[in-house]
Amino acid sequence: MTEPIGVAEADTLIARHMPPFGIERVGLDQAAGRILRQTVLAEHDHPPFDRVMMDGIAVRWRETPARAYATAGVQLAGMARQTLAGEDACIEVTTGAMLPAGCDCVIPVEQVEREGEAYRLVNGYQPARGQFIHVRGSDCPAGATLLASGMLIGAPEMALLAANGVATVAVGAIPSIAIVSTGDELVAVDEPLGEGQIRRSNDVAMAASLRRHGFDRVVREHVVDDEARIGDTLARLLATHEVLILSGGVSMGQRDHVPAALEAQGVRRVFHRIAQKPGKPMWFGVGSQGQAVFAVPGNPVSALVCAIRYVRPALLAALGMTPAPAEMVCLDAAVDTHSMLTSFVPVHVHTDAQGMLRAHPVPARTSGDFASLPRTHGVVQLAPGLGPALAGTVAKLYRW
Amino acid sequence: MTEPIGVAEADTLIARHMPPFGIERVGLDQAAGRILRQTVLAEHDHPPFDRVMMDGIAVRWRETPARAYATAGVQLAGMARQTLAGEDACIEVTTGAMLPAGCDCVIPVEQVEREGEAYRLVNGYQPARGQFIHVRGSDCPAGATLLASGMLIGAPEMALLAANGVATVAVGAIPSIAIVSTGDELVAVDEPLGEGQIRRSNDVAMAASLRRHGFDRVVREHVVDDEARIGDTLARLLATHEVLILSGGVSMGQRDHVPAALEAQGVRRVFHRIAQKPGKPMWFGVGSQGQAVFAVPGNPVSALVCAIRYVRPALLAALGMTPAPAEMVCLDAAVDTHSMLTSFVPVHVHTDAQGMLRAHPVPARTSGDFASLPRTHGVVQLAPGLGPALAGTVAKLYRW
Known part of the structure; x- marks a missing residue:
């Protein structure tokens, strides 16, 4: 068993192995929320006349x-x-x-x-x-660069595309994504719940966190903890999807078939385990056609943290999005951290009367405890250390 | 001509006259990004067993x-x-x-x-x-309130809906919205541009700013500055839509037919003109069937500021969304304000190394100047005052 890698190394390795998703052209009405993949020049002077x-x-x-x-x-x-x-x-x-x-x-x-x-x-x-x-041209002259490749297309960008005659827009092509929940104990939201069973929720939550950022080509599946069935499902999905996200079955137990099943399907492991809590068992690899494969732990908090901390940023970067600087927040209360692992702690954030972005920790008691997450906006990333992170600590925020 | 009202009074008057949009039930897969309109209780103890x-x-x-x-x-x-x-x-x-x-x-x-x-x-x-x-029930006991009506449904909320067997979800019903650009000078994005003409962009930008918040039942139209044609268009759209947003034709000029045309169609004026810059000519009224009708100036910056400052918050509140506290930002440079009017100034925002949310003003030279908007995240609201707002001023942020 290899040693867990650090969170920064995980970022680097994922970035190095993500496939490019290509460029597609869409009508202006479909461009909002997408990542621009062309330069947009002023069609004429703005304004075009006095x-x-x-x-x-x-x-x-x-x-x-x-x-x-x-x-x-x-x-x-x-x-x-x-x-x-x-x-x-x-x-x-x-x-x-x-x-x-x-x-x-x-x-x-x-x-x-x-x-x-x-x-x-x-x-x-x-x-x-x-x-x-x-005065003609006083806002900008004809031919001036108005929009650069890599921008997220919001309302102002839509105004400029429209005003400059860009009726079809080159944007990052959305990859097809399959999210697979593994586990014998899982039943669907509308099925009766038997003894020892719980409902599937990780796939639903991860799909929602991706869809909010434009990833709407998502299918969700469930497969039981059976090596052959997992293998069949992976083979089928690897042939039809550019990205696979699996939850569960990625630890070291006797029923944790996912890593072996992925490698049996020709998915090359890039890393297994990150020195973090929650989410330590996370696995990442690359399929034989360049498919990106993420396997995250089955606990709800772990799965969602891995999805927003690694999967979503990697997908946005692969769309061609220019990285935005991290949002920094100031803790308004002390919170325990792990001495050896990077900690991710759910927080509620608000700006105070001075404009300070303050984060109040709402730590989950276990990585299975997600009942308190709806009062939170995301997680802060806290380095390993001796003793708790004190009030006043500044940390990176990752929003749900 | 009546005196302009203040921005706070405009908020109050709009809130008082917005129609409720009702509640609809959607499948769980359609619930992300919507406003929850039911309480969600724990279906069973969490976890349901030791x-x-x-x-x-x-x-x-x-x-x-x-x-x-x-x-x-x-x-x-x-x-x-x-x-x-x-x-x-x-x-x-x-x-x-x-x-x-x-x-x-x-x-x-x-x-x-x-x-x-x-x-x-x-x-x-x-x-x-x-x-x-x-331990069974240690996260929360059966019957505990997990989600309250009025929440925006994000990834954690989706996890809890799924985990508690909520296969169909009561959410705020999205209203049907018509956005109408008025003006003889306007041509579509894919039409040839003649002398004295510019391309329609306000409807495109306003639709994008609404769609980002889930308002996807939007049609866009264009009508020329002709009283009869405006009247016909309004009559048709009032019969088929719950919300109308018009841009242009709302000032005091001889071709500003919109207010009179609206009143001729039975839309009762609630106010005309807000003491603000840009966006002073904004008009708001209520149709005979309770339709909300917003008419905003035709300048691109004015139109978008009115859309994000008044229209979108009013629509979200009418969906039943619990209001979120305003985001407060700290100006990192001085910026001119108007002595008599509330000013809205475009800003670029970032969090600094202390977690302070800093806003850098990127003032438009005129309300027609939108070439610089793509470097900004929204506008700050600055009270009228003597002299400029100084660096260090704390202000409310409204994101595009």
């Missing part, structure tokens, strides 16, 4: 305003550009319209009074040259 | 351990409960199995050596009574 910023009149500016400006046309948003007749004339304009040629000043409707076929400025109003004009 | 926590042997504890424990059976996870024959016997057990009757101690496989049909403890190993037993 743009009127207020409803009112457009004029040619003069040191001493005209007594009245004769109405010489209307320039609405969307219209081709008008031309101003002369410096005693004006053109009525609306927000978003092109600035008419010959104009260099927009006077808001609140500052003018209609006088027959002309507009007078209200008493004493003195416009500035160039006012209320959003 | 549960073995290590692979090894189960024995009856004695002050002086037996020289050897005769193997008298196997208790695997999922099996009905065995009974121990006597205090010199043991039963082989696996993690997750029921503790056999008559046993009160589990000795891990690493601490025993096989000796024919018996197990000997390794030299000097002294087990404790009760060790490695996860």
Whole structure:
């Protein structure tokens, strides 16, 4: 039996062995929440023309305003550009319209009074040259880089894709994922519960944590603790999925068939066991076609911690996502840590009145205890040490 | 024209007029990301039986351990409960199995050596009574409240729903939402761009910001600045949707037909104009069947700020979500604010090495400038004041 590796080494080994998932093109309506895999340049100057910023009149500016400006046309948003007749004339304009040629000043409707076929400025109003004009190209020039490959596509990114004519978008292709719960004791959510049995929940929870980040090509299966059945299931799923996530059967017991069954199916072990609690028995390997195979312990807290700490970040990186810096939190109470293993402790987080992100430990009593998890937002990672981590300790947060 | 109202008053008025969206029942696989609308009680004790926590042997504890424990059976996870024959016997057990009757101690496989049909403890190993037993009901007793109505269903909540036999889940019903962009100058993402035209992007961005929070029943439409066409579109959409979100045409100009068109369709105005920048012209009203109608300005930054600051929180509250406390951030640089209006300023946020959530202002030069938004995470809300908000100011964050 090999020694457990450290959490940082596990990260490195997983990153080194993840397959790339490729790039696909989707319609703009399907792009939100995906990882951008192209550069997006400004299709044209932004704004594409000198743009009127207020409803009112457009004029040619003069040191001493005209007594009245004769109405010489209307320039609405969307219209081709008008031309101003002369410096005693004006053109009525609306927000978003092109600035008419010959104009260099927009006077808001609140500052003018209609006088027959002309507009007078209200008493004493003195416009500035160039006012209320959003100058062509002032936000960004045509060809400027607006979006870089690796960004998560949220609402602002969707606005820029739409505004720059990107009707189909290159994004990271979502891999097909199979999540397999192993264990004779497991029954489905809608089946009767017999003596010694519990309901399957790890596959459901891990699928939810992945789906929240866009991984929606997920199937869930169950297989009993039988070497032949596990082998058959693995062979079938390795042929049809790019990622396998197994829970249970990964420890050292006589019914822990998963590591041997994986290796029998040609999945090469990269590591087995991480020096951490919970989740020490975690196994990771690579299939003969490059499939990524994660096997996590069957305890609910262990399984979910391994899924959010290793599996989800590895999948997002393999989509091409630029890594985000870790979220750092400040413990607001002391919590026990393990002297030899990295500890993951569930926490409730909130920002205090100073803007400090504070984490309150809600330690599970056992790695099977998940009744208290719904009051938490994720786990903090605490290094091995002598004695507890004290209040004020700063740690990395991994959200559920 | 009425005076603009304050942001807090806008929140109150919207909350008072939002229709309830009702409750629907969905299969467990559809429940992630939804708002729970039922209480979930523990279906049984957790764990439901005294549960073995290590692979090894189960024995009856004695002050002086037996020289050897005769193997008298196997208790695997999922099996009905065995009974121990006597205090010199043991039963082989696996993690997750029921503790056999008559046993009160589990000795891990690493601490025993096989000796024919018996197990000997390794030299000097002294087990404790009760060790490695996860006692029935120790996580929570049957009937205990595990999940409360109003929670967002994430991965831990999914685990508990699954583990407690909740195969169909009562959740807030997602309303049908129509987003309508108004403006003659707007063309679709895949259409040629003519003189004076820009592409529709507000509807795309607002739909993305809603979809990220589970609002996936969204249609997007475009209508030109024509009173009759706007009226027809509104009449049709009010008959088929619970929520309307319009962008553009809501200011005071001669082409701003939206408020009048809404009132002509029986949508009662609750307020028009909020003392804020951007987004001052925002309009909110209620249709004759209780439909919630939001009309936001057409500038991209204004539209998105109104959507995340008012529309999305109002929709989540109407789903029955328990309000979460605001995220507070600490400005890391000074930023100009308006003397009379609440300011919303785009910010990039990160946690520093102390766990402080720091916000770096990335102010838009105009409410039409959205090229810089992709480097930001949301906006901070800054009260009106004399002079800029200084570095160190703590403010509420609203994420995109």
